Amino acid sequence: xxxxxxxxxxxxxxxxxxxxxxxxxxxxxxxxxxxxxxxxxxxxxxxxxxxxxxxxxxxxxxxxxxxxxxxxxxxxxxxxxxxxxxxxxxxxxxxxxxxxxxxxxxxxxxxxxxxxxxxxxxxxxxxxxxxxxxxxxxxxxxxxxxxxxxxxxxxxxxxxxxxxxxxxxxxxxxxxxxxxxxxxxxxxxxxxxxxxxxxxxxxxxxxxxxxxxxxxxxxxxxxxxxxxxxxxxxxxxxxxxxxxxxxxxxxxxxxxxxxxxxxxxxxxxxxxxxxxxxxxxxxxxxxxxxxxxxxxxxxxxxxxxxxxxxxxxxxxxxxxxxxxxxxxx
Amino acid sequence: xxxxxxxxxxxxxxxxxxxxxxxxxxxxxxxxxxxxxxxxxxxxxxxxxxxxxxxxxxxxxxxxxxxxxxxxxxxxxxxxxxxxxxxxxxxxxxxxxxxxxxxxxxxxxxxxxxxxxxxxxxxxxxxxxxxxxxxxxxxxxxxxxxxxxxxxxxxxxxxxxxxxxxxxxxxxxxxxxxxxxxxxxxxxxxxxxxxxxxxxxxxxxxxxxxxxxxxxxxxxxxxxxxxxxxxxxxxxxxxxxxxxxxxxxxxxxxxxxxxxxxxxxxxxxxxxxxxxxxxxxxxxxxxxxxxxxxxxxxxxxxxxxxxxxxxxxxxxxxxxxxxxxxxxx
Numbered sequence: 001x002x003x004x005x006x007x008x009x010x011x012x013x014x015x016x017x018x019x020x021x022x023x024x025x026x027x028x029x030x031x032x033x034x035x036x037x038x039x040x041x042x043x044x045x046x047x048x049x050x051x052x053x054x055x056x057x058x059x060x061x062x063x064x065x066x067x068x069x070x071x072x073x074x075x076x077x078x079x080x081x082x083x084x085x086x087x088x089x090x091x092x093x094x095x096x097x098x099x100x101x102x103x104x105x106x107x108x109x110x111x112x113x114x115x116x117x118x119x120x121x122x123x124x125x126x127x128x129x130x131x132x133x134x135x136x137x138x139x140x141x142x143x144x145x146x147x148x149x150x151x152x153x154x155x156x157x158x159x160x161x162x163x164x165x166x167x168x169x170x171x172x173x174x175x176x177x178x179x180x181x182x183x184x185x186x187x188x189x190x191x192x193x194x195x196x197x198x199x200x201x202x203x204x205x206x207x208x209x210x211x212x213x214x215x216x217x218x219x220x221x222x223x224x225x226x227x228x229x230x231x232x233x234x235x236x237x238x239x240x241x242x243x244x245x246x247x248x249x250x251x252x253x254x255x256x257x258x259x260x261x262x263x264x265x266x267x268x269x270x271x272x273x274x275x276x277x278x279x280x281x282x283x284x285x286x287x288x289x290x291x292x293x294x295x296x297x298x299x300x301x302x303x304x305x306x307x308x309x310x311x312x313x314x315x316x317x318x319x320x321x322x323x324x325x326x327x328x329x
Numbered sequence: 330x331x332x333x334x335x336x337x338x339x340x341x342x343x344x345x346x347x348x349x350x351x352x353x354x355x356x357x358x359x360x361x362x363x364x365x366x367x368x369x370x371x372x373x374x375x376x377x378x379x380x381x382x383x384x385x386x387x388x389x390x391x392x393x394x395x396x397x398x399x400x401x402x403x404x405x406x407x408x409x410x411x412x413x414x415x416x417x418x419x420x421x422x423x424x425x426x427x428x429x430x431x432x433x434x435x436x437x438x439x440x441x442x443x444x445x446x447x448x449x450x451x452x453x454x455x456x457x458x459x460x461x462x463x464x465x466x467x468x469x470x471x472x473x474x475x476x477x478x479x480x481x482x483x484x485x486x487x488x489x490x491x492x493x494x495x496x497x498x499x500x501x502x503x504x505x506x507x508x509x510x511x512x513x514x515x516x517x518x519x520x521x522x523x524x525x526x527x528x529x530x531x532x533x534x535x536x537x538x539x540x541x542x543x544x545x546x547x548x549x550x551x552x553x554x555x556x557x558x559x560x561x562x563x564x565x566x567x568x569x570x571x572x573x574x575x576x577x578x579x580x581x582x583x584x585x586x587x588x589x590x591x592x593x594x595x596x597x598x599x600x601x602x603x604x605x606x607x608x609x610x611x612x613x614x615x616x617x618x619x620x621x622x623x624x625x626x627x628x629x630x631x632x633x634x635x636x637x638x639x640x641x642x643x644x645x646x647x648x649x650x651x652x653x654x655x656x657x658x
Contacts, residue, residue, distance in 0.1 A: 137626055140591040144599045184548075187569050187589070189606075219513075221550050222570055240516050241551055260516070262469040270473050277518075297466055 001261075002047045002116060002177070003295035004037035008302055011036055020051050020065045027100040034105055034113075040302055041309045045112045045175070046105065048168065050098065052118025052179055053126065055160040058095035059087045061127070068298075069132060076130035078142070080149055089160040091167035098164065099171035106172035114214070115168030119180030120157040120198035122217075127153075136185045143194050154198035162205040169209045177214040177236070178202060180227070184219025191223050196230055203231025214256055218294050224249040238293035239263075242281045247288070254287030259308070261292045264300045268307060275308055279315050330590075331376045331445060331506075332624035333366035337631055340365055349380050349394045356429040363434055363442075369631055370638045374441045374504070377431065377497065381447025381508055382455065384489040387424035388416045390456070397627075398461060405459035407471070409478055418489040420496035427493065428500035435501035443543070444497030448509030449486040449527035451546075456482075465514045472523050483527035491534040498538045506543040506565070507531060509556070513548025520552050525559055532560025543585060547623050553578040567622035568592075571610045576617070583616030588637070590621045593629045597636060604637055608644050 005011040014033055015023055023029050033049040053071045057063055062074040075085075091098060105113050125139045126132075133139070143150045165176045183195060203213050215227050216236030228235050228250035235253055237246040239260035247255045263274045282288040290312045296305065334340040343362055344352055352358050362378040382400045386392055391403035404414075420427060434442050454468045455461075462468070472479045494505045512524060532542050544556050545565030557564050557579035564582055566575040568589035576584045592603045611617040619641045625634065 135591055135626055137591040137594055137628070140589065141594045144592065144595045144603070184569070187571070189571070219548050219569075240513070240548075242516070242518070260469065262464055262466040263473065265466050265470045266474045274473070297464055299466070 001292040001295055002049075002179075004041065004043070004047070004305065005033055005049065006296055006298050007300040007305070008036050008040060020067075021054070021057055024050050024054055024101075025095075025097050027097050027104055030097070030101040031104040031108065034101070035108065037305075038109065038111060041306050042313075043111070043309055045114050046109055047114040047177060048098075048102065048105070048116045048173065050101075050116050052116075052123060052181075054095060054098065055089045055091075055117070055164045056086075056123060056127070059089045059160065061085065071126045072131045073127055076138075077124075077127040077153065078138075083149070083152060083156065086153075086156050086160075088156075089163050091163050095164070099167050102168050102171035102173055112174035113172065115165055115173030115176040115211075117161045117164050117168075117176070117178055117202075119178045119183065119202065119215070119217075120154040120161060121183045121186075121195045122179060122181050123157045123161070124150075124153055125182050133182075136182065140185075140190075143190075147194070150194060151197070154195070155201065158198040158201040158205075162202045165202070165206055166209065169206070169211050173211065175212040175214060176206060177216060178232075180215065180217040180220075183217045183223065183227075184221075186223070188222050188226060191226050196226055199227070199230040207231070214289075216256070221246075221249075225251075228253045234287070234289065236291065240293075243278060243288060244281045244285060247282075247285050254289065255282075255285070256289040256291045258291070258293040261294050261297050261300070264292075264304050264308070265297065268304065271304055271308065272311055275311050276315070279312065283319075330621040330624055331378075331508075333370065333372070333376070333634065334362055334378065335625055335627050336629040336634070337365050337369060349396075350383070350386055353379050353383055353430075354424075354426045356426050356433055359426070359430040360433040360437065363430070364437065366634075367438065367440060370635050371642075372440070372638055374443050375434065375438055376443040376506060377427075377434070377445045377502065379427065379430075379445050381445075381452060381510075383424060383427065384418045384420075384446070384493045385415075385452060385456070388418045388489065390414065400455045401460045402456055405467075406453070406456040406482065407467075412478070412481060412485065415482075415485050415489075417485075418492050420492050424493070428496050431497050431500035431502055441503035442501065444494055444502030444505040444540075446490045446493050446497075446505070446507055446531075448507045448512065448531065448544070448546075449483040449490060450512045450515075450524045451508060451510050452486045452490070453479075453482055454511050462511075465511065469514075469519075472519075476523070479523060480526070483524070484530065487527040487530040487534075491531045494531070494535055495538065498535070498540050502540065504541040504543060505535060506545060507561075509544065509546040509549075512546045512552065512556075513550075515552070517551050517555060520555050525555055528556070528559040536560070543618075545585070550575075550578075554580075557582045563616070563618060565620065569622075572607060572617060573610045573614060576611075576614050583618065584611075584614070585618040585620045587620070587622040590623050590626050590629070593621075593633050593637070594626065597633065600633055600637065601640055604640055605644070608641070612648075 030049045038046045064072045128139045212233045214234040215232035218238040235250045236256040237258045359378045367375045393401045457468045541562045543563040544561035547567040564579045565585040566587045
């Protein structure tokens, strides 16, 4: 899960006082931060250290990313005129550091690298609200009262996201993960009316590249089927539904998740028991990637995360042995 | 929906600079604030102006309720010793102003009054986090790592909530609504393990009083069945699932909801269309109470809320006429 490094002392040391966007713009630093959790935890894949706002910032939208709060947009998106401010996003010229980071990582990693971007809805919500929101009132109001402008905005964002992900894959990323973190605020009806087309554009626009496409959001129990339909190969789910139930909602797709990150703050025996519950739910499922159900909480003890990875690997090996015993040599 | 008055100028004038707890402690003022949205909107029931923290504040827990933020607890609940600080809650002596407000209202209202309280989980989350939270990390950690202390805390809170609601009904409330606003952060498994018993204690503890028990939370799509099982007659749902789908998840119960409060910020034709969608979803359902799916947003235009109430009444009358036409005289 992204932000896996956030709880590491070496991450805090590397980041020091610079902003996250400054860190992303420095390929050596961004690569180092990507590698830190891989070294510590021995996970089976790395996820590019980045921020969902990178393409927007690189195309000239003025913003601050405030620690513990999130992106704050200087002049939020409110009307037709703001479309002009968006411009287009050319990864090679606007954000060459991203592909450069990917290249460094691919040469250094012994596990696959997952590319990373935000989905159009979540990006639009930050642009319109001007920052994080609980009600997404301004976003939903624009979406409903000016569906044409909304569709143009989402389409433009889809183009930016797609360009960013294609360039990450071209540089060597072996999979992509698209975060629609806040889309769970919508009903299925609204998702289909206002969001699906743009997410579909991003996901199907990657099809020819032949890399697995992971699509994630939180509180998306009702949307999982539609998120799969949008073109995901793997749907990431939070802890609110059992992983086997999630799998039923995304026929033919794999699922990723879904340990509650808050579990990781409990003493180890409880963490182990909760990890085993997820694995038990997933038992026999074709296509399950063990993961947290949302980002690592900053106060998490890195030691616990290392133990989780070790436990999942151990249980996976035990399962594989049992299967080969059952099947016979 | 509670907080219906929050967008009214007369509410802001009445509240002026005092805290919400001060307003609740003044029966004439609390009654006036309860009446304001009833006068404005012509709704079919009133909901007691109060705050979920009232029993806790009245039993001696030091707190501030910060406008736009929520309750801030001076010394959060963290260990066994904190149980002693909770004390017991005697509505007659600790918060006599609540029953007094109810009595004023019952004598003035021509519609039923709904009593009001927070549910044990949501109250515990404020006590433990010390304020609002996104991750509920401290709450979940205590819940999982000290299930005995957690159960004692929830049981004590259930007693307080039950005492408060019983006294509201004794004073004349015709129904009760129990807000478990944040319980949607839990999986169904965790809800059943850690929360159901306490909510059940509150809801079944009201059974002999013969008033409808409404139980509400947001993001509770996966929990609706269990919230009904806890002893609710009516389950309140947010906008994330269609109201007919919600009804299927709570067999034998009525449902309340579920217009997205953010809809109310759009121009009237859009609001009307969204209201009609909820009514269409609910068509033919035995037991639907039209409502918002969460509290009124402060920036809502009161005129829009009045139009919504009028539209729902009008469509309800049209339906009734059509039914009587179909059935014949």
